[in-house]
Amino acid sequence: MAAVGNVLIVGGGTAGSALAVLLARGGVAVDVAEIEPDATALGSGITLQGNALRVLRDLGVWERVSASGYAFDVLGLRAPDGTLLAEVPAARTGGPDLPATLGMNRPELAAVLAEAVRDAGATVRYGLTVTALDDSGAHVAVRFSDGTAGTYDLVVGADGIRSAVRGLLKIDVAPQPTGMGIWRIRTRRPKSVERTDLVYGGPCFIAGYCPTGPDTMYAYLVEKARPRESIADAGKPAHMRALAEGYGGAWDEIRADITDPDRINYTWFESLLVDRPWNRGRTVLIGDAAHACPPTLAQGAAQCLEDAAVLAELLLGAERLDHALFETFMDRRFERAKAVVEASVQLGEWQLHPSPDADVPGLMARISEIVSERP
Template identity: 60%
Template structure:
């Protein structure tokens, strides 16, 4: 018998959807609420490392994911010169095991749809346009108030509602979310034949310029600059700004720029980060995913760490009949240090770039790969 019978999951991103699926598969009654009015369509693509694919396979969605994206096993480094010269290509670590791609790109909305369809199939009850406004708990239950005026009682509440978590705020958990000093332009568009993996360009007007194939006919491309307030730009100005920055890069970038003409496909965000020390729970309410740890995408591990949170939490809840301190201690032991190490490594890569410092990037990436290759 599981440790809980009824669970509320707040937030339907990777951490929330995966937790809801795994618990519902274990015969737990799960409600999932999401403040957005529908499956999120914002954003362009997502890069998933092998350890993320391992968790998606555990959720029973890998085959559908595989058909919706693009896998590859190497990364290239190119020069910011007029030819976009390929300096070298290196194999990427298969952190999910030898039978999964090292790296996989796909459109974010497609991944969200696949996970929500799976959640519905296993009995998760999802409500959009709703989040929590109040939490009151005793030794056995959590009473919840929702923005639509309804209420509910649950054995456990999982706050998977992102970097600005409402659940975290209601709990009064203090956590400093800080800007790293970098901002990223992303664009989604058609994939030219010249793009078959991620290539990274260092130098030029941006810290990083790169791209990731997300399907047979799609990719997302990005350039990373000093963080700035870009909020006053019109969509057309955002497109022009990204095009101007990216025009310093060549090789496959020339093919990408030839089709980068839709302002609606361009977005800008600043890198932010935080890492919540143990414990991540307050009684029968627990924070996971970006609500507990958020890192810039320099290692492409944010989604993977969210999925690992969901896997470990669900395994522990389904594997014992009591929600007690021993369960929370086991969760802390398996997740807090590992997630914090990934956050720190992601931030370290950014600091080296900001400081124009020649750090040991291969060594750092190798250590993170060795860490996440072991199941959480």
């Protein structure tokens, strides 16, 4: 017997899908309400660290993930002209039998997770959100945007950084811009790109890329955040090409391919941390709804997946949903997620405001050590 018989998960992204798979497989009746009309994820690629891969393996999707992604174990550091400065072995945070890092196209990751959710027997309702939650102490009565209603033992807000569930719970925490903006493009992989190479410095704070498959990769340039409305779609390729102008090596080929505005995404770096506890009664936040970080450590999705894994383990292993279960969830998740958010923000801060105290390798090593432990 699990602590819950039925669960509503609001948001079918990385965190919500992972939780849906684990709970449905454990015999819980799971409904997912996803506001988008289908499972297609927008965006470019994603860099998944070993501790994210560990959860994906536990979900039973590792074979599909490894077949469609591009794995590597070494990080390159380069000068703006492309000269190789250092090759740094990346920590295998998911254990020795998983690669340190895997790049993947976001739509493919979304498709793999959507199929796993279906196979596990969870019900996904697209184009739907929640409009009201009424917690009686024994259940949560939910009203949906299509006028229907339901009653659940637990509601999970996995609806991302701008979480509506967080608002319904009256948790007044909003995403904070960190001062940086990132240009990303999904593009063709030059043969020389076989791992992530980062350039700190040159015209941007960071220039980097990550292979996502035999023929694909994504490349990114991080600069000071600019007003979003100043970026018209048609001007995106020229702007990104101009920023890339200062970089050599593989960037010569990448720059030539920066032509299609539909393949370019510009967004600000933001961060968010909800103080513990992440639940109010029988409704709990997970993933970016509770903690979100700029991708300076590429740990965002890993932390979301870990939330799902730990919450599922606790719900399936307990007989009752009570205060103690949520406290244990927080004991296992809060400090770890907080450390990742704070370190991710700090790394950006040191670039925006250089400091003699900055210890980038030291901070990165500390986070690698933390996330290498099972949560």
